[in-house]
Amino acid sequence: MKLHWSTRSPYVRKVMAAAIETGLDGAIETCLSTVSLSTVNADVERDNPLGKIPALVTDEGVALYDSLVICEYLDHHSRKGRLFPREFEQRLAALRWHALGNGLTDILILWNNERGRDPAMQSPAHLSSYHAKTLATLDALEATVDELDRREFDIGHLGVAVGVGHADFRFADLQWRATRPRLSAWADRMAERESLRRTVQFDPRLQKQV
Structure with a gap:
């Protein structure tokens, strides 16, 4: 999996923390990506037309956007704990x-x-x-x-x-x-x-x- 990533983004932090909680952090390749309101990052936009991070590309080549969506994807494939209760x-x-x-x-x-x-x-x-x-x-x-x-x-x-x-x-x-x-x-x-x-x-x- 590839994750468009930054050390400054709180949304990226949440996704990476979720990856650690689910035991999937070792399966993610981080790609340092800088985005802003006033510019377009073409590399990010190829995977996320919204031009935002985080954006995750799964091993199947599916691009996922929004930190909560990515966290739920990781939770579904968890090797450890669960972050989204079933009940x-x-x-x-x-x-x-x-x-x-x-x-x-x-x-x-x-x-x-x-x-x-x-x-x-x-x-x-x-x-x-x-x-x-x-x-x-x-x-x-x-x-x-x-x-x-x-x-x-x-x-x-x-x-x-x-x-x-x-x-x-x-x-x-x-x-x-x-x-x-x-x-x-x-x-x-x-x-x-x-x-x-x-x-x-x-x-x-x-x-x-x-």
Whole structure:
């Protein structure tokens, strides 16, 4: 299998963590791929017309896009644990947790893109909205993370762990941990798990790891 990959992408991190959890990481060839909103990467576009990463090409030559789709494919072929519960109610709960964590990641990326624009072009309304939505999501996780902690590890844990990890990676100045001790402690425990420890995001341009 070939995976269009980057050390900076939280969605790639989730896929690689899922590969480790399912014992399939050794079957994946990573292809360093840089994408942006303002350019087209022809190599990525050949496999994913959306021009996004991650994109996985299976051994059968089928291209899969979207991190959740790729994670479910890996789970189906798992050699180890299962990330997607089979029972409907448990699966729904796992996907709900994943949606919250993945939604946090989505907001953080939009926020980071907006604040990276020329100051004269930035939208104060957008910046304020992203800030408020991020804090609301982190507050919701702080209030409910004990419930997540009681569940067996699944795709929901991965989604949330990657989301708060991206907050650490891109928004250290947010200092979200200072007022959310339960979520912070949970994130630290998750960071010790092999799949997340081995997939820590970093920006080679800054030579900075978190």
